Amino acid sequence: MRIAILGGTGDLGRGLAVRFCAAGHEVIIGSRDPSRGTAVAARLNLSNATGAANAGAAREADLVILACPHEGHGTFVRDMAPVLAGKIVVDATVPLGPGFTFAPPPEGSDAAETQALVPDARVVAAFHTMAARLLADRARPLDQDVLVCGDDPEGRATVIDLIASIGARGVDAGGLAAAATVEALAVLVVGLNVRYRRRDLGIRIAHLPPDARPR
């Protein structure tokens, strides 16, 4: 699959690029400055990754991941709307406010804001609680679950398959309304990292068998 990671030079974007490349996907690391994405691909020694400007990266991709900071989320999505239309757009943004508070936009979640701004995109919220430094170290097993939600069941299923392709487990959390909970949970996990002096906490759904399939 050809995957664009917008804001792909940040911690989460780099971690995802490492894992997607290892799984044989083609990755386009989007950035405001296309040379930065290229430099990241070179530095991480990712032979199947290239750098591009964000809009160009999205245009070329089958699936687009938003791995940008929360700040400026709405403006960024509005700017990108023409190249996101019709695509599966995976929003991983965590609405982290001052003092590790949950600070979502009026739509209830960053993912819901994306869906509102690009109505014909198939927005899927995912990857919020997975530790970037776990992703970045390809020697470590991806033993954290990814809660996946979105109003398009096919989009959700595609993202769950993508997550499986990198050796992790995507858990189907239903429609996009759940994104508020998943994003808030990510804020809570950031707080746990601070409180417990960790940098790689994440979540698991306990007692969900490995072969469980959603109905």
Added chain:
Amino acid sequence: MRIAILGGTGDLGRGLAVRFCAAGHEVIIGSRDPSRGTAVAARLNLSNATGAANAGAAREADLVILACPHEGHGTFVRDMAPVLAGKIVVDATVPLGPGFTFAPPPEGSDAAETQALVPDARVVAAFHTMAARLLADRARPLDQDVLVCGDDPEGRATVIDLIASIGARGVDAGGLAAAATVEALAVLVVGLNVRYRRRDLGIRIAHLPPDARPR
């Protein structure tokens, strides 16, 4: 410790009673009808549990657990306020609305509503995502984490110790503002149980070492 479980004849209350009794705590199962609590204690063969009316149970206890349904939460807490004042009050209520939606009161969470109605109680939110049927089967290890939050650090620490006494792990999620996230997560877990046809899902904080202590 002498623990009152109000609404203790429901699934969560019974499960907690089983584990608390097994850990040697004294349990008072509160119910509107005191004979129901007594009947539950007898049926579960819990020698260190008794039944009582909710208010009487709370009055006798060192620590009070609210294990009542979300419906009528505010009214119930208002009625109980005189006997909850000054105590550690563990609110386990999940604001489950129609269609498995998160339906919190205006305060943002049921636990915040409790704190607002009983300002001098030490309200701690806990136990929301732990599966009642896992609790009820004392042969099974309690391998699900309990997110614990509240504005009184000593109250949080007491509840984390209580959770350790039954063989589970309490994770310090900080101040009571986090209760909205924890309660919403419990609603999400209810949805996962439905979607995956399970009845005992819960959560784990991944990569948190067993000996980790919050700062």
